[in-house]
Amino acid sequence: MELAARLRAEAQRVDERRVLVLTGTPPATRDAADDALDAAGVSSEALTVVGPADRLPGEHLDTVHAGELLGRTRSAVVLDCHEACRPNALGAAVGAVDGGGLLLVLAPALDDWPDRRDSFDERLAVPPATVEDVAGHFRTRLVETLRAHPGIAVVDADSGMIERSGLTDPAPRVPRGRPAPPDDHGFPRAAYDACLTDDQVAAVGGFEPLSRPGNALVVEADRGRGKSSAAGLAAGALARDGLDVLVTxxxxxxxxxxxxxxxxxxxxxxxxxxxxxxxxxxxLRTADGRVRYADPTAAATATDEADLVIVDEAAALPVRVLERFLDAPSVAFTTTVHGYEGAGRGFSVRFRSRLADSDFEVCERQLTEPIRYAPGDPVESWAFRALLLGARPAVDQVVADATADSAAYERCGSRRLLDDEHLLREVFGLLVLAHYRTEPDDLARLLDAPNVGVRALTHDGHVVSVALLAREGDLPATLRAEMYEGGRVRGNMIPDVLTTQLRDEAAGVPVGQRVLRIATHPAVRSRGLGSRLLDEIDDEFADAVDWLGVGYGATPELVDFWADSGYRTVHCSTTRNDRSGEYSAIMLRPCSTAGAALADRHASWFRDRITSVLSDPLDDLDPDVARTVLRAVEGTPEIDLSEPERRLVAGIPGGSGVFDTAPEPVRRLALAHLVAPAEPDALTDDQERLLVRKALQGHGWDRVADELAFVSTAECMRALGRTVERLVRLYGDDALTEELDRHT
Structure with a gap:
């Protein structure tokens, strides 16, 4: 195919990339791709095919495993979209193509593509919806960009007709010179000789102070700028000098x-x-040093065992995980500003202030010059637009005056988002900011999934707060029975957990709206906009659903936010989320009699089982998370002490009763106070933390005394006695109080 040869020759001449879209039937496009690769002189060793393996040479990856291309470069990538058009796969494929290379996209006829349904659409069809309910807005938008951006050729493989040549006839570029190392450098020259740009030289130099404790480095860049390579060159130099470099x-x-x-x-x-x-x-080992990898959870608990930590793709990790690396002797964070791997904007807004408040001397480096391809590469600008990799919220100045009273409530349907690029970019930009892992797939989910909706508050036409909702429940009896027997269901996270884990087969009957994500513009936070948005959502859906719900990695601040908006705890996961490192809370806000019945029975069972859960799988739950989660439970726990238990509890404050003899009655008193306090400020925060750690989680006396900074274990024991005395006077009857007075 002559056009493919010309495209690659042009790409190689200016160190850019080109896209060749081959449309038509699957056999015709695959045959045309084979011819194009042969004409363009692409060897099978430099080729990756993402999708079905029919006839094409080279490495093959299933579409769902396209992420394995991340961090790699290929002369050509073929993305076969006939069976699945998955945005994540497109993002990974684009990023893997080297300068002078080709991305081949195999697709149905472009005019028909948005109306086709494939296996990715089936994943968007959350029960009880079917694939016929899925929209084609993402592909409509994708087709528009393919037909509009330079550097993209479109060929009908069935007829051989060229719709667009994709040739741009760019002016020749001046060859890029080799950067020089800095005059005064501590790393060996070999580390700098391996750099390809001045930006990369500066980034490697930024790592030199990390050989001494108390230093931190932040390296930010778009994809393809060589930040991970710079981190690797520096890590090697540091290990050569005998340091233990932990990479996560x-x-x-x-x-x-x-x-x-x-x-x-x-x-x-x-x-x-x-x-x-x-x-x-x-x-990797040297004579006295090493470079080693650990996953984020393991690395966060081993910061004191290394000389320094390098956190690569930091934007793809939650802030609370990143904070744990501030305990390292020295630390570097490298992050993608706009890209498939994560959102550097969110990293900047949510974590950089915490880093600035730390004791580290912080150095910053930005890499702007591409390494894999030339600046101004047209394929990069196309990918940014097609996948909204550069989406960001409105600038601070235009929303600075927004308040909860001034903002307008908006229902942002998927068709409206498709037609309004400005609104779509601001909505998606805020969602990216809200979550540490927003991917291109989420853009398709927002535009096409039949169960997903967007609600927003706007100020002068700009989005200041946004919520992404998912309709759940209303499941047929056959599916509910399948779930109860251990089957999983796509979407429907809350009915799924309540059915499969908590054994409530009827949990899938009521219908609800789950808040997947909620975000408020950072320039106008703490003005009540998030709460106002949730109230508007409640007003809109009060007569349409049985419940509103949410599931999220629990922190004290977040639990209080949801509780203040009327959501109540019904479950806390017993394993930590692999990515966030947090235990998840599920909370419900009933909207109907059926929703109230669902929430009541699960709140009741949560109250009944939580003490045993806290003393076993949740014995490491942060005490402040435990306090806020329990405070958000509806109802009042039963205390119901037996006569021997009453005598024991009454004797603990004066020392005649021993807590360790029978902790259960104190646990019941503690739970009653933490869930439904008779007086909200009757105990101090430290007294409540003591109840959680000792009474509910069963930690040893020495460990509790050390964690809560008591001067001695004996003082910790006396403090629990005083706390138990206060609980007895708050929740005991006259007889129990009289027994207490005998001993105190």
Whole structure:
């Protein structure tokens, strides 16, 4: 195919990328792709095919595994979209194509594509909806961008007709010179000789102070700028000097570039040692140092065991996980500003202030010049628009005067979002900001999923607060029975948990709206806009659903926010979320009699089982999270002490009763206070933390005394006695109080 050869020749001449879209029937497009690759001179060793493996050479990846391309570069990638048009796969494929390379997209006829339904659409069809209910707005928008952006060729493979040539006839570029190392550098010259841009040289230099405790570095860049490579070169240099460098990232594949570059520079310097232990593949050793990988959860608990920590793709990790790395001797955060891996904007807004308040001396580096391809590459600008990689909220100035009273409530239907690019970008920009892991798939879900809705508050036409909602429940009896027997259902997170884990087969009958995400513009936070938005949602859906709900990684601030908006705890997960590192809370706000019945029975069972759960799987739950979660439970726990228990409890404050003899009655008193306090401020925060750690979670006396900063274990025991005395006077009857007075 002559056009493919011309496209690649043009791309190679100016170190840019080009896209070739082949439309038509699957066999015709795959045959045309084979011809195009052959004409363009792409070797099978430099090719990856994402999708079905029919006839095409090279490496093959299923669409769902396209993420394995992250951190890699290929001369060409074929993305076969006939069976599934998955935005995540498109984002990964675009990012893997090197300068001078081609991205081939195989698709149905562009005019028909938005109306086709594929396996990705089936994933968007959350029961009880079917695939016929899925819209095609994402592909409508994708087709428009393919037909509008330079550098994109469109060819009908059935007829051979060229709709667009994609040729831009750019002016020749001046070859990029080799950057020079800084005059005064501490790392070996080999680390700087491996850099490809001045930006990368500056970034590697930013790592030099990390050899000394008390230093932090932030490296920000768009994709393809070489930030992970810079981190790897620096890690190798630091390990050569005898330091223990701990590297973490959302998955090892995200950090693979760090290890590849570290290994290369260590080999160049002759410092790389043979691995002693074949069971530690993610480790590079030198004579006295090493570079090693650990997942974020493990790394966060091992910061004191390394000389420094490098957090790669930091924007893809939650803020509360990132905060744990502030305990490291020195730390570096590298992050993608706009990209498939995560949203650097969210990292900047939500974490940078915490870093600035730390004791670290903070250095910053930004990489702007691309390495994989030339600046101004047209495929990069197309990908940014098609996947909204650069979406961001409105600028601060235009929303600065927004208040809860001035904002207008908006129902943002998917068709309206498709037709209003300005609204779509501001909505998606705020959602990216709200969540540490917003992916291109989420854009398609927002535009096409039949159960997903968007509600927003606007000020002078700009989005100041946004909520993403998902309709759940109203499930047929056959599906509910399947779930009860252990089957899983897409979407429907709250009915799924209440049915499969909590054994309530009827939980899928009521219909609800779950708040998937909610975000308020950072310039106008703490003005009640989020609460106002939730109240508007409640007003809109009060007569249309049985419940409103939410599930999220629990922190004290978030639990209080949802509780203040009328949501009540019905469940707390017993395992931590792999990405957030938090235990999740599920909360409901009933809207009907059926919703109230659902919430009441699960709140009741939560009250009955939570003491045993806190003493076993949740014995490491943060006490402040436990306090807020319990405070948000509806109802009053039963105390109901037996006569022996009453005598024991009454004797604890004076020392004649021993708590360890029978902790259960104190647990019941503690639960009664934490769920439904007789007087809200009857106990101090520290007294409530003591109840959680000792009475409910059963930690040892020495551990509790140390954590809560008591001067001695004996003082900790006396403090619990005083707290028990207060509980007895708050919740005991006259007889119990009289027994207490005998001992005090």
């Amino acid at each position: 990232a959302p998955q090892y594949r995200s950090a693979r570039e760090v290890f590849d570059r570290a290994g290369e520079v260590l080999s160049t310097m002759g410092a790389l040692r043979e691995r002693d232990d074949p069971d530690t593949p993610h480790e």
